[in-house]
Structure formats: C-alpha cells, structure tokens
Amino acid sequence: MSARRERQRRRRHRSGASRIVFITLGVLVACLAIGGLSAVGYVVGIASSAPDLKTLKPQDPGRNSVVFAADGKRLGVIQNDILRFPINSSKMPQTVRDATVAIEDKRFYSHKGVDFEGIIRAAFKNASSGETVQGGSTLTMQLVRTLYISRERTFKRKVREAKLAEELENVHPGRRGKEWILTKYINSVPYGTVGGQTAVGIQAAARIYFDKSADELELHEAAMLAGLPQAPSAYNPFREPGRAMGRRNDVLRNMAQEGFIQPETAAEAVARPLGVKASRYFREKRESFFFDYVTDELIAEYGIKDVRSGGLRIKTTIDLDLQDKARDAIAKSLSFGGAPSSAIVTIDPSNGYIRAMASSSKYKDSKFNLAADGKRQPGSAFKIMALVAAVDRGINPTAISYPSKRLKFTAPGYGPIDVNCYGGRCSGGSKNLVRGTLSSDNSVYTQLALDLGPDKVVKAARGLGIKSKLNGYPSETLGGLTRCCSPLEMANAYATIASGGWRAKPKAITRVRFPDGKVKDLSKPRRHKAFDSAAMYEVTKILDQNVPGGTGARAQLPKCPAAGKTGTTDKNTDAWFVGFTPKLATSVWVGFPKGRVPMGPLFNGGPVDGGTFPAEIWGNYMKAASSKCGQFRKPDHAFRAKPFQGKYATGRASTGAGVEDTRNFNNGAVPSPSPSPVPSPEEGTTGDPGSDPAPAPPPAPAPLDDGDADSGGGTPAPGD
Known part of the structure; x- marks a missing residue:
C-alpha cells in the first residue's frame, strides 16, 4: 500500500471516530435539553396547577x-389545647422581629418570596453534611405553608408553596408588605x-x-x-435547656x-x-365556680x-368586691373545725x-358549684x-286565718x-298569714296550700323563677x-x-366581643x-317585719x-336565709355538701337552723x-283584695286593706323591731320555727306537670 493511500485511510478513520463522538455528544445534549425542558415543563405544570392565592x-x-x-x-382564659393571642405590630418588639429574620431568613427583605440563592446554599450544605441541616424555605413560604396549604413533605407541595409565596409578596409589596408578612x-x-x-x-x-407579655421580652x-x-420539641427549654441555650446563642450571633x-x-x-419561668397564666382563674x-x-x-378557640372577649356581671365580702362573711361564721x-x-x-356567686368550697377540692347547682331542700x-300564690289570688294576708x-x-x-x-308543738289559737309567716307556722301554711291547691303553689313558684322539678304535693309548701x-x-x-313582680x-x-370587632x-x-306589684308589696311588708320581729333577727x-x-329542713340538714334589700336579693345556704348530714350542736351549743348561721x-x-x-x-296602686272562702280557714277572707306598713318607706327611717306580732317562746323564737319534718309525699296522686316557666300570670316583656 502506498504511503498516500495509507494517509487517506487514516484520515477517514479519524473522521469517522470524530463523527461518532460528535453524534454521541449531540444525542446527550439533546437528551439533557429534552430532560431539562421536561423538568421545567413539569415544574411549570405543577405551579400552574396550584390554585390562585x-x-x-x-x-x-x-x-x-x-x-x-x-x-x-x-x-381567666377558657381552656384549649392551642394557646394563641395575636398582637399588633406596634406591640411586637423589634428584637423579636430581628431575631426571627436573623435565624430563619437572612435575605427576607431582599427576595420576592423565594430565595433561590438560599435554596442552592442549603442544598450544598445538606449534601456535604449528609443530612438536612438547613432549609431553603423563606419566611414567606413558611407562612404560606401555615396558612394556605398542607404540611406534607413532597416536591409538588414545595413548588406550589414557592408559587403562592411569590403571589403573597405581590399582594403585600414593598417594605410595608414585608412587615405585614x-x-x-x-x-x-x-x-x-x-x-x-401548644403556644x-x-x-x-x-x-x-417567661410569664410575661411579648412587649416585655428582653433581648436574650x-x-x-x-x-x-424550626424544632420546638428539640429546643424546648424546660426539657432540653442545653440545646435551647445553644440555639439561643446561635440566634444572638x-x-x-x-x-x-x-x-x-x-x-x-x-x-x-435562659431565665425561663413556668407560668400558670393560661390555667389560673379567678372565681372558678x-x-x-x-x-x-x-x-x-x-x-x-367557638368558645374555646374563637377569640371571644366576654364581659360578665360578677362583682369581685361582693365576692370577697361574701367569702369574708362565710369565714367569719364558719371558720371552726x-x-x-x-x-x-x-x-x-x-x-x-348575678352579682355574687360564692361558696366556702375550694375549687381544687371539688369542681361542683354549690351556689348554682347544689339542689337542696329549702x-x-x-x-x-x-304566700305569693295567696296574694296573687287576691287573698288579704291580714284577713284570713288558720288554726x-x-x-x-x-x-x-x-x-x-x-x-x-x-x-313538736304548735301555739294554738288562730293566726292570719302575717303571724303565720313571722312564726313560720307549718300548720297554717299546710292548710293554706290545701285551700289554694298545691298546683297553685307550683304555678307561683314557676312565676317566681323556680326551675327545679315540682310535683304539687302539699308538703312542698313546707320545703x-x-x-x-x-x-x-x-x-x-x-x-x-323585690322587683315588684318582674321575673328576670x-x-x-353582658357583652361578647368577637375577633372581627363585632360586639x-x-x-x-x-x-x-x-x-302584680301591689300583691308583691304585701309580701315585702310581711318579710320586712320578719327580719326584726320574726325568725330572721340576726339578718337585721x-x-x-x-x-x-x-x-x-328535717333533722337540720339544710339551713337557709333568703331575703332582699331594695337593690339586692341574696340567698344563703348552710349545710354539708355530701349527703344530708344533721347539723347538731354547732351554733352556740344548739342546732343549726335558718335563724342561726344563715341569717x-x-x-x-x-x-x-x-x-x-x-x-x-x-x-302606684293599692292591693285589690278579693273574697276567699277556704275549707280550712276560720272565717271568710275580707276585701279590706292589706298589710300595714311597719316601716316608713317614704323617709327611709328604720324603726326598732316591730312589737307585733311576735311569736311566743314556745314557737321557737331563737331558731327557725318553720323547720319541720317534711311529710313524705303521698303515693296516691299522680305528679302534676311541672308547668310552663312563664305561668305566673301577666304578659311577657319584650325579649322573654
């Protein structure tokens, strides 16, 4: 073979090899381009599929x-698993804002929602360490994740997160937008x-x-x-103080x-x-009952x-000063062993x-609210x-008497x-309803209930506001x-x-304010x-006499x-005093919460009845x-008495004037205790003459219907 042909052969060989290399490179570049375009298309597709912000x-x-x-x-704060009180930017310390940016997103004020430089830096750092040591999400992306999308760890979520973060920055542009985000x-x-x-x-x-408000936080x-x-559990200062200290110092640097x-x-x-301090701020309550x-x-x-996590601001009627005074009064009488x-x-x-709702119970010992839920015989x-049923019927309390x-x-x-x-002994003779009330005579009131009809007593109780179950037995009148x-x-x-017959x-x-400002x-x-107000005034005059001249002397x-x-009640298991002044109505109950336990010689060596500790x-x-x-x-009008003939009454009730005022209500003078009518010594003036063995309800009659809560006569006021 000539030298010339050999050179031509070698050139052809080199040329063919080069072509193969170039073709191969071309194919690779084309594949990469196609792959890149496919990847871009895939990302664009994911981003396009993300919903508009x-x-x-x-x-x-x-x-x-x-x-x-x-x-x-x-x-106090109504309990919930999530603890959250959003605050305005004006109450948010600059140190908190700066510390958050320094540790979470250094380029926060320069990027537009997505920090590509930060993503690349985080990728290299994570690759070199073999584990995830730095995230690429910006604060805006994290906010989007918290507010708008799920927290699943997928590529699709990340792309959508980035797209929505850019949209959020466009909705809130500039420096003011950054501060809002x-x-x-x-x-x-x-x-x-x-x-x-969770806070x-x-x-x-x-x-x-730290048991303080955010605007009181110090730098550290x-x-x-x-x-x-970034990792609340790992850096929890109560469980991991060393790691929390290290993380805090990283933030400061x-x-x-x-x-x-x-x-x-x-x-x-x-x-x-660290200076952390366990707080009871969210669990601590005043007036827990x-x-x-x-x-x-x-x-x-x-x-x-809505109550637990709706951000309501609730204003109530409770008077903290009255609460303290109520507990002081209880402690003054019942502080002995x-x-x-x-x-x-x-x-x-x-x-x-409701101005006061207090008790001697300790909330930590029992969550049962004696004042609101304690159902005890009265x-x-x-x-x-x-008595209310009688005057509502038009019966003159001074004109009808019972033996x-x-x-x-x-x-x-x-x-x-x-x-x-x-x-165990009645006084004998005859008593009108005034004397029968002041001496709390069981026999007088039993006969009155039978004459009225126990159902009328139930109706009066409903009209006054009693909601508990009532059966309409005669014995219910005695409690x-x-x-x-x-x-x-x-x-x-x-x-x-006290209000003249208005049941409230x-x-x-009194007020509920919602997070959007609506009230x-x-x-x-x-x-x-x-x-009728005149009928209630008759009752008021009798009960007014009962405090200085009847069984309620200690309540003067x-x-x-x-x-x-x-x-x-029977065997002195429950004792009460219930009464009112022109501006406040108050009930006091005394007894043992667990069961009907007799209160023996606890009051100056004698039994506890309504006229002792309660009064x-x-x-x-x-x-x-x-x-x-x-x-x-x-x-503004006089009591209108009507004739009434009772089976058990001694004589027919007249239509004369009602109960005489024993107190000058016009000028406010408070007289000395009324001289009449005062119960005789055998009627028990030192205790509660009306505390009696309540007779067991008879088995024969069927229980009456509880009745309508508004069955007190009259017409409803707006809103009832």
Missing part, C-alpha cells in the same frame, strides 16, 4: 377566649408545647415560657423564642453578623441564663369550638344580673311560694296529712321537695318579689311581668331595710354589700 381561604389557627368581671378585670408569621407559627398546650404566636410563647428572651419554631445588634451586646446576652358557669352558658349559645359549708348568690332585682323559705295546731287527717286527693310545728332548690334559684325567686332571667354575661350586647334584661341591717325568710352570714354580708340601698318602692 385569591381563591384560598387562610386557615385560622384560632385564638383563646377570655372572661372578664364587671369591672373589666380578667377572670413578618407580623403574620410571628403571630401564627408554633413555638412549642408545654403541659399539653402559637409570640404572645402565647412569651407567657408560657426574644432570641430564645425566635430559635424555637446571627443577629450580630447581620448588623441587628452590636457584637458586645450579643456577648452580654449570651452570658445570660362562676367562671365555669359562664363557660357553660357560652358553649350552650355558641358551641364548644368541722364547720358546715355555705353558698351565697346575689342578684340585682332590677335586671337579673325548708320554710319555700313557704313564700304559697295553729297539729294536723292529722286524710286530705281528699292527697292522702294522709301529718304535720306538726317546729319543736319538702325531692330535688330543689339551688341558691341561685332561691335568690332569683326572692328577687322577683338570671344573667351572667353582641347582652346587657338588656330578659324580664317577664309575672305578678342597721341602715337599710331588709326583708327575708328563714328555712330549715348571721346574710346580715354580715349585706351590711358590707349594701352601702346605698334606698327604700322599698311602693306600688
């Missing part, structure tokens, strides 16, 4: 509801869980870790909190590197201890979700506001239901009647009830008398005209008119509570 509704992590007393003082993030990110409750947002975090505290969102603080300032903060009562009322109205318990409820008769304090004697006979429709007076009544019910019933629904809440005004009373007030009635507590409390009490208001 405007169509998405941000998830609401909720916020806590807070209850306040009538004077605006905080009672940062504030929203700091208010929405979880800062960890303590005691089963969401800086305000809740400041409370749960703000830095520690800013380091928590980053702040110095980014120019937010001077290096010397950072060094000083690094030298500080009333607080629970209010919470139950709210849940019934708005549902448990083995003393029974007591509960007090005070209602404003003019509007039904004894002779319930006789007033029959005071032991009763033992069979009443048609009601079976055997066996009733004696307090102490022999199966499951009735609570101090709240009794206070409200007597408040109806007991009100604990629901609940202050308007829900009242119903149940009884030196500068204020007071009307009320004692009550004691004493009522008097001491109302002296302190009634600074400006005024006078009982006279009706």
Whole structure:
C-alpha cells in the first residue's frame, strides 16, 4: 500500500471516530435539553396547577377566649389545647422581629418570596453534611405553608408553596408588605408545647415560657423564642435547656453578623441564663365556680369550638368586691373545725344580673358549684311560694286565718296529712298569714296550700323563677321537695318579689366581643311581668317585719331595710336565709355538701337552723354589700283584695286593706323591731320555727306537670 493511500485511510478513520463522538455528544445534549425542558415543563405544570392565592381561604389557627368581671378585670382564659393571642405590630418588639429574620431568613427583605440563592446554599450544605441541616424555605413560604396549604413533605407541595409565596409578596409589596408578612408569621407559627398546650404566636410563647407579655421580652428572651419554631420539641427549654441555650446563642450571633445588634451586646446576652419561668397564666382563674358557669352558658349559645378557640372577649356581671365580702362573711361564721359549708348568690332585682356567686368550697377540692347547682331542700323559705300564690289570688294576708295546731287527717286527693310545728308543738289559737309567716307556722301554711291547691303553689313558684322539678304535693309548701332548690334559684325567686313582680332571667354575661370587632350586647334584661306589684308589696311588708320581729333577727341591717325568710329542713340538714334589700336579693345556704348530714350542736351549743348561721352570714354580708340601698318602692296602686272562702280557714277572707306598713318607706327611717306580732317562746323564737319534718309525699296522686316557666300570670316583656 502506498504511503498516500495509507494517509487517506487514516484520515477517514479519524473522521469517522470524530463523527461518532460528535453524534454521541449531540444525542446527550439533546437528551439533557429534552430532560431539562421536561423538568421545567413539569415544574411549570405543577405551579400552574396550584390554585390562585385569591381563591384560598387562610386557615385560622384560632385564638383563646377570655372572661372578664364587671369591672373589666380578667377572670381567666377558657381552656384549649392551642394557646394563641395575636398582637399588633406596634406591640411586637423589634428584637423579636430581628431575631426571627436573623435565624430563619437572612435575605427576607431582599427576595420576592423565594430565595433561590438560599435554596442552592442549603442544598450544598445538606449534601456535604449528609443530612438536612438547613432549609431553603423563606419566611414567606413558611407562612404560606401555615396558612394556605398542607404540611406534607413532597416536591409538588414545595413548588406550589414557592408559587403562592411569590403571589403573597405581590399582594403585600414593598417594605410595608414585608412587615405585614413578618407580623403574620410571628403571630401564627408554633413555638412549642408545654403541659399539653401548644403556644402559637409570640404572645402565647412569651407567657408560657417567661410569664410575661411579648412587649416585655428582653433581648436574650426574644432570641430564645425566635430559635424555637424550626424544632420546638428539640429546643424546648424546660426539657432540653442545653440545646435551647445553644440555639439561643446561635440566634444572638446571627443577629450580630447581620448588623441587628452590636457584637458586645450579643456577648452580654449570651452570658445570660435562659431565665425561663413556668407560668400558670393560661390555667389560673379567678372565681372558678362562676367562671365555669359562664363557660357553660357560652358553649350552650355558641358551641364548644367557638368558645374555646374563637377569640371571644366576654364581659360578665360578677362583682369581685361582693365576692370577697361574701367569702369574708362565710369565714367569719364558719371558720371552726368541722364547720358546715355555705353558698351565697346575689342578684340585682332590677335586671337579673348575678352579682355574687360564692361558696366556702375550694375549687381544687371539688369542681361542683354549690351556689348554682347544689339542689337542696329549702325548708320554710319555700313557704313564700304559697304566700305569693295567696296574694296573687287576691287573698288579704291580714284577713284570713288558720288554726295553729297539729294536723292529722286524710286530705281528699292527697292522702294522709301529718304535720306538726317546729319543736313538736304548735301555739294554738288562730293566726292570719302575717303571724303565720313571722312564726313560720307549718300548720297554717299546710292548710293554706290545701285551700289554694298545691298546683297553685307550683304555678307561683314557676312565676317566681323556680326551675327545679315540682310535683304539687302539699308538703312542698313546707320545703319538702325531692330535688330543689339551688341558691341561685332561691335568690332569683326572692328577687322577683323585690322587683315588684318582674321575673328576670338570671344573667351572667353582658357583652361578647368577637375577633372581627363585632360586639353582641347582652346587657338588656330578659324580664317577664309575672305578678302584680301591689300583691308583691304585701309580701315585702310581711318579710320586712320578719327580719326584726320574726325568725330572721340576726339578718337585721342597721341602715337599710331588709326583708327575708328563714328555712330549715328535717333533722337540720339544710339551713337557709333568703331575703332582699331594695337593690339586692341574696340567698344563703348552710349545710354539708355530701349527703344530708344533721347539723347538731354547732351554733352556740344548739342546732343549726335558718335563724342561726344563715341569717348571721346574710346580715354580715349585706351590711358590707349594701352601702346605698334606698327604700322599698311602693306600688302606684293599692292591693285589690278579693273574697276567699277556704275549707280550712276560720272565717271568710275580707276585701279590706292589706298589710300595714311597719316601716316608713317614704323617709327611709328604720324603726326598732316591730312589737307585733311576735311569736311566743314556745314557737321557737331563737331558731327557725318553720323547720319541720317534711311529710313524705303521698303515693296516691299522680305528679302534676311541672308547668310552663312563664305561668305566673301577666304578659311577657319584650325579649322573654
């Protein structure tokens, strides 16, 4: 082969090899281009499939509801697993904002929602370390993840997150937009869980870790909190103080590197201890029994979700000063070893506001609310239901009389009647309803109930506000009830008398403010005209005489008119005093909460009845509570008595004038105790003459219907 041909052959060989290389490279480049375009197309497709930001509704992590007393003082936070109190940017310390940016997103103020440089840097760092040590998500992307999309760890979620982050930055442009995004993030990110409750947002975090408000945070505290969102459990200062300290110091150094603080300032903060302080801010409550009562009322109205996490601000009727005075009065009488318990409820008769709901019980020992839920037999304090039924019927209390004697006979429709007076002895003779009330004569009131019809007593009780089950037995007039009544019910019933026959629904809440600023005004009373005011004035005059001249002597007030009635049950297991001044109606119950335990020689060596501890507590409390009490208001018309002929009454009731005023209601003079009519010594003037063995309900009659709650006569007022 010639040299020339050999050279041509070699050139052809090299040329063919080159072509193969170029073709191969071309194929590879084409594949990469196609792959790249496919990848880009895939990413673009994912981004395009993401919903528009405007169509998405941000998830609401909720916020806590807070209850306040009538004077605006905080009672407590309604419990929830999430703790969150969003705050305005003006209340958010700059140190918190700077610390968050320094540790989470250094280029926050320069990128447009997605930090590509940060993503590449994080990728290299994670690849070199073999594990995820740095994230590429910006604060805006994290906010989008919290508010708009799921938290699943997928490539699709990440792409959509980036797309929505850019949209969010476009919706909130410029420096003001950045501040809005940062504030929203700091208010929405979880800062960890303590005691089963997760702090969401800086305000809740400041409370749960340092027991202070966010605007009170110092630099080293703000830095520690800013380091928590990336891994709240790992950096929890209560469980991992060493790791929390290291993370906090990283935040401080980053702040110095980014120019937010001077290096010397950072060094000083690094030298500080963590300083965390376990807080009871979210669990601590004032007036816990009333607080629970209010919470139950709210849940019934708005549902448990809105109450626990709806961010409600609830103003209530409770008077903290009266609460303290009520407990002081109880403690003054019942501070000795083995003393029974007591509960007090005070209602404003003019509007039904619950002003006090207190007891001697300790919330940590028992969550049962004796004042609102304790259903105990009221004894002779319930006789007033029959007295109200009588005057509502038009019976003149001074004109109808009954013999005071032991009763033992069979009443048609009601079976055997066996009733004696307090102490086992009635006074004899005849008594009108005034004397029968002041001596709390069981025989008088049993005969009155039979003449009226026990169903009429039930109707009067309903009209006054008693909600508990009533059967319509004659014995109920003497307080022999199966499951009735609570101090709240009794206070409200007597408040109806004090208000001239207007029954108000007991009100604990006057205002609810929602997170959007809307306010629901609940202050308007829900009242119903149940009884004639002149008829109620007759009852008031009798009960007014009962305090200085009857069984309620220990309840006298030196500068204020007071009307009320004692009550004691069989074997002295429950003792009451229920009464009112012109401005406040109050019930006091005394007894042992667990079971019907007789209260033996606990009062100066004698048994406890309504005229002892209950009247004493009522008097001491109302002296302190009634600074400006005024006078009982006279009706604008006279009591209209009607003829009444009772089977058991001695004679026919006339239509004459009603009960005489023994107190000058016009000029406010408070007289000395009325000289008449006063119970004789054998009727038990030192105790409660009306405390009696309540006769067992007869088996023969079928229980009456409980009746309508508004069955007190008259017409309903608006809103009832």
